[in-house]
Structure formats: C-alpha cells, structure tokens
Amino acid sequence: MSTAWVTLATNDGYAIGALVLAHSLRQSGTQHALHILYTDGVSPALRAQLTSVFTASTLVNVLDSRDIANLALIGRPDLGVTFTKLHAYRLTQYTKAVFLDADTLVVQNADELFERPSFAAAPDIGWPDFFNSGVFVFTPSEQTYHELVELATSQGSFDGGDQGLLNQYYSNWRELDAAHRLPFIYNVTSGAIYSYAAALKKAGKDIKIVHFLGSAKPWQKGAAHAHVGTHWAQWQSTFDSNVAQTLP
Numbered sequence: 001m002s003t004a005w006v007t008l009a010t011n012d013g014y015a016i017g018a019l020v021l022a023h024s025l026r027q028s029g030t031q032h033a034l035h036i037l038y039t040d041g042v043s044p045a046l047r048a049q050l051t052s053v054f055t056a057s058t059l060v061n062v063l064d065s066r067d068i069a070n071l072a073l074i075g076r077p078d079l080g081v082t083f084t085k086l087h088a089y090r091l092t093q094y095t096k097a098v099f100l101d102a103d104t105l106v107v108q109n110a111d112e113l114f115e116r117p118s119f120a121a122a123p124d125i126g127w128p129d130f131f132n133s134g135v136f137v138f139t140p141s142e143q144t145y146h147e148l149v150e151l152a153t154s155q156g157s158f159d160g161g162d163q164g165l166l167n168q169y170y171s172n173w174r175e176l177d178a179a180h181r182l183p184f185i186y187n188v189t190s191g192a193i194y195s196y197a198a199a200l201k202k203a204g205k206d207i208k209i210v211h212f213l214g215s216a217k218p219w220q221k222g223a224a225h226a227h228v229g230t231h232w233a234q235w236q237s238t239f240d241s242n243v244a245q246t247l248p
C-alpha cells in the first residue's frame, strides 16, 4: 500500500504555506510520503525548495472553473484556481491519499487518517451538512478525475470552487457511515466564521490539524486575522525555524 499527503500551490504565497505544512508533517513523525502539486505560477526559487522538502512533486496546469459569476458571488475570484486540486485524483501511484490545503498546519501526528474509508472529510462550520474540502481522505482514480471534470464542465460548482464541486459529487456524504465524517480536530477552522470559546478551551489539546481558512493567511505579513492566536503563532514559529532562512 502506497500512501501520501497531497497539497497544492499555484503561487509563491501558497508555496510558503506548503513548505510550512511539510515541515509540520515531518515534525509530527508521519510515516507517509509528502506530495506537492504546483503550477508554473510558483517561482523557480520556491520550486527548488518544494522539490527538496517534499518526497515527490508534480507540475500541473491551472484548471480554472471559468465560473466567474458564481465566484464573484462569494467574493473570492481567486478560488477558481482550486479546481486545480482535482489533479490530486490523478496520483494513482497511491492507493490512499489525504489532501491538505496549503493553509493547513499539522500540530500532532494524524497518520490514522489513512485508516479511514475513502471518501472522508469534516463538516464545514458555515454549513455542516456540507464538508469542508481543505482536508479529505480519498483514493486517486483516473475515472473519478474524469467524472469530476465532467461534472465541473456540465454543471459547474454551486460555490464556484472545488468545495461546491466535491460536495456535489459526494452528495450522499452526510448519509454515509460515521467513519466518513472526520472529527473537527482534523480540520479546525475556528476563528474563520464562528468559534465556540469554551469548546476550544476543553478540546484544544486534541487538535491535530489547523486550517487557516479565509482571506487572511499566515504568510501575509502583518495580516489582520481572526484565527486563534496560539495557532497563528505556531505557524509563524514553524516558518521561522524551518523556512525563513531558505527563502531568497
């Protein structure tokens, strides 16, 4: 069984996020490979860093949703590029993989995710009957890739990004066995929309993967943000000790 964590970067900002994520995965002592998908929007200096830190890398084309109307609706025209995420399904050298957004940070070993059935994801906190597509367990498959592209071109995505498309494709996710529904500790988006301070106090030590969802990303210096302060600081310290000195 061949397995990998997979992430994506289409520009230098997300590439820095991916580097910090990779270091956090190594620090967690993961036994799984780290695979980066990147596009020609990443500068040569950052590409060199990605290929040295990740176990494997693949240069992919930007797959845009061309669904400008819907994207404008949610105010995030940049999200069209997340359709590029679909390339993860083409990594059929792996029998099981876990996709992580480049704006996630692994704060504790989460290798048990690979024991989950495919497809598995955590609820989106804005609308918990849909899953958040920043962390998901999947089985790479050319057939699934083609079905997703076909769905994207025939129907588009209801939110213009990959999350709407994947939720449309796995539309019975909410009805699946509990094993397909990841606990919130694997995709903690607290701060983005709503947070439950007492729950964070009680369960914060169990968190395994933090997700800096939303427009403020930790690689944007001095960004005003609503993320949990300790999580933001943990990202910064991983950056300072592993990535900062490797940048041009």
Ligand code: UDP
Residues within 6 Å of the ligand: 007, 008, 009, 010, 011, 014, 078, 079, 081, 082, 085, 100, 101, 102, 103, 104, 134, 212, 213, 214, 215
């Ligand atoms: N992404 C990218 N370039 C972009 C936008 C997104 O490489 O310009 C990738 C990156 O892996 C990112 C993921 O797509 O983490 C999803 O986008 P983002 O995390 O910004 O969305 P959010 O989680 O805030 O909804």
Ligand code: MN
Residues within 6 Å of the ligand: 101, 102, 103, 104, 134, 211, 212, 213, 214
């Ligand atoms: Mn994200």
